[in-house]
């Protein structure tokens with residue numbers, strides 16, 4: 001982070017061209033400004049301009065390959081944003097992710113070449129998202145304020161000051177020619193659906209009858225769903241507690257309660273005391289499927305951040321090992337266990353290896369394997385822009401190794417639950433079918449592929465469940 005004015009890097013003149021070489025078209029030296037994405041302009045701390053800058057910084061990082069939550073942390077640092085501004089930055093960045101196909105297509109129609117540097121394109125996409133609300137929805141900010149504040153951002157930043165006129169012209173052109181521009185843009189599937197073309201093609205191939213509903217569900221705002229800790233309270237009593245705090249809620253699963261309005265965890269009644277945890281209603285199906293009983297030896301093989309680990313321990317007194325390859329993420333399992341007053345043995349190892357195993361078999365194994373996370377895009381709208389077409393196959397190869405390794409650790413008649421939060425069959429049903437054949441495993445009743453949905457009574461992410469039993473002989 002720096003407040004310094006821009007610096008210039010001067011490349012030395014190229015050696016004299018010999019007669020045969022084509023003539024150089026540039027001057028004898030090249031002057032290129034050194035980009036300063038971390039530059040902190042002097043913007044008012046409570047201004048929309050500061051929030052647009054933060055969001056643009058985060059969106060540009062995602063376009064460079066960073067995950068949005070990490071990108072936002074960097075953007076908060078770059079802007080020195082106060083908590084309220086952080087909320088607005090996050091909101092603008094998430095909205096922009098959900099509408100990026102549309103905004104980038106519009107930008108392509110209004111510019112002759114990609115705006116440089118990438119943060120300029122991201123600033124324009126963030127501003128377009130705020131003034132181009134689909135289906136006649138009320139814009140979150142007054143549109144001309146957005147234009148004015150986007151121009152303020154560009155003028156105040158050394159990487160974008162050259163383009164302040166362009167920012168103004170593009171945004172005003174959109175407001176003038178909105179109908180025509182949208183008509184042309186929305187002919188492109190990427191603009192219509194806000195997913196990369198390969199993702200749209202993959203959804204069509206896997207779900208020819210309902211791919212549109214699946215893509216639309218991934219663009220919806222996710223609800224805040226809680227898992228009530230049945231060790232400490234009941235769903236009815238907890239809903240009453242919420243009502244007493246003026247919060248409306250609906251039961252949408254055996255222990256799942258959806259809040260009418262999302263809020264920060266600090267404001268969730270009884271959260272610190274462990275009465276409830278944040279967990280999608282679909283993810284809450286995992287622990288009950290494993291049918292755990294007191295005293296069982298259980299392995300949660302890809303455990304972090306520990307949502308399913310904690311749910312298992314809420315259902316029975318278990319000797320549970322929580323394994324994850326990422327020690328940092330494993331720390332979050334520890335934090336969640338502590339808040340809920342539960343305990344487990346935590347091990348940071350890869351589940352496709354056995355070095356961490358003491359040779360004693362488990363009664364139950366949960367294998368919530370790494371996957372493309374294509375079923376949870378409504379919560380993580382950046383995922384669609386980060387994944388590549390070949391990722392599903394690559395991750396399926398790793399998870400096959402994990403499943404094969406874990407099978408030897410399961411006792412005869414024991415159960416292994418294979419879970420993914422993917423929509424792609426090669427990671428889910430095809431994987432489960434091949435696994436059953438390889439190991440002559442019995443498949444027990446389980447939901448299979450759950451598609452993402454958001455109705456009054458059913459509201460969950462896209463997940464896949466296959467339950468296997470090991471034959472005794």
Ligand SMILES: C[S@@+](CC[C@H](N)C(=O)[O-])C[C@H]1O[C@@H](n2cnc3c(N)ncnc32)[C@H](O)[C@@H]1O
Pocket residue numbers: 283301302303304305306307308309323324325326329349350351352368369370371421
């Ligand atoms: C889908 S998440 C698990 C979510 C978790 N079960 C829950 O409900 O909170 C997958 C986890 O697998 C971990 N992981 C990735 N590769 C792994 C490997 N080779 N061995 C073990 N864990 C791995 C990731 O760090 C990640 O935490």
